[in-house]
Amino acid sequence: MRADQILHPTDAGLYCPPGDFFIDPVRPVERALITHAHGDHARSGHGSVMATRETLEIMAIRYGEDFTATRQVADGEITVGDTRVSFHPAGHILGSAQIAITPTAGPKIVVSGDYCRRANPVCAPYEPVPCDIFVTEATFGLPVFKHPDPASEMARLLKSMAEFPDRHHLIGAYALGKAQRLIMLAREAGIEGPIAIHGALQRLCDYHIEQGIDLGELIPATAKDVPAQLVIAPPSAFASAWVQRFRDPVIGFASGWMQVRARARQRGVELPLVVSDHVDWPQVTQTIRELAPSEVWITHGTEDGLMRWCELHQIPARPLRLVGYEDEPE
Incomplete structure (x- = not known):
């Protein structure tokens, strides 16, 4: 045949x-x-x-x-x-x-x-x-397209968080897979405190936890003053009124396409993270x-x-x- x-x-x-x-x-x-x-x-x-x-x-x-x-x-x-x-x-x-x-x-x-x-x-x-x-x-x-080690991208994230401690870091990540991977990479990089997540990520994050994947402490990104510097949300959230609750945030995005700097500039991304699945x-x-x-x-x-x-x-x-x-x- x-x-x-x-x-x-x-x-x-x-x-x-x-x-x-x-x-x-x-x-x-x-x-x-x-x-x-x-x-x-x-x-x-x-x-x-x-x-x-x-x-x-x-x-x-x-x-x-x-x-x-x-x-x-x-x-x-x-x-x-x-x-x-x-x-x-x-x-x-x-x-x-x-x-x-x-x-x-x-x-x-x-x-x-x-x-x-x-x-x-x-x-x-x-x-x-x-x-x-x-x-x-x-x-x-x-x-x-030669993607860097994700650990080096997490080091860039931590450096930015240390440089701008009073600014929320809003990182766009696809709701299934990328968001949970980004959370785990952040934990491996040393972020131990709460990480805030957009409501659209909650059920899928819960499912990963149910499967034995320890994402650490996650809190909803709903409060007027979210008590977590790192906030992860789906890309669609950045075009909604939700993002306006954050004053002068650092906007980031996690994607293999962030290697193309023109895409990052086009989306208004201040912190492009080249993390691809x-x-x-x-x-x-x-x-x-x-x-x-x-x-x-x-x-x-x-x-x-x-x-x-x-x-x-x-x-x-x-x-x-x-x-x-x-x-x-x-």
Whole structure:
């Protein structure tokens, strides 16, 4: 069986005919396998959903009564139609997974979803999975993207907090994954007191705590004079009246895109923190070298840059031109 008979792109997302399922479909389908719970990969409306336990539970939190799908926890190797599938840690957010597809005949395909090679204190580390075809993102798929050690970015945050002790530091971070990781990085950097969080982060932070991830003392960022210097909020909060309760705050943002200073200036970010939950250029190319697949498929991001790198290294590659996925939520 040819690779494109096992998995190919459609308007709804990646489809596996021998298993009759879609991976991270962008519209409702009968059977969906989900890599992780970010909204651009995990949508509601499917007939049935297979994912890790954490991903299913986070989807239930986020979608509530709209999450009516039949749910199956991915545990071990599972037979789906004429394929066997297994889920492996992706290192992206809590519950994130790569999906390995092994057909009865034909090449083994690993769909990595979004993945990260740096240590992440809120989720299991990325696990290399040998395969014939590796399906990778290319969010930061250009040589310019070489993300610094997150510890050095936390040192910059602490330096700013020490330099401006009377100013709240408002840091924008995506509600699922990035916010909790930022809290843990701040704890590892030595911040022991309370950290204030926007109400939109509360339930997801509570869930991480329920899973044994110690985020330390968190307080709501609702009081007129919030008694915590560090405040974390989703990016949308910075365009609302909520931000006006803080007098002369230091505005920060945590994202891999903060390496692009023009983006930071455009958003009025005084303290850009380059903290990403995706592979950067050295990590994505390292991963391809390490796995040594016979072919690389690229799902989204800067496809042309990675295509050219594969060509120069004589690795067959193809862009899948999938739409509906954000490069990195801001």
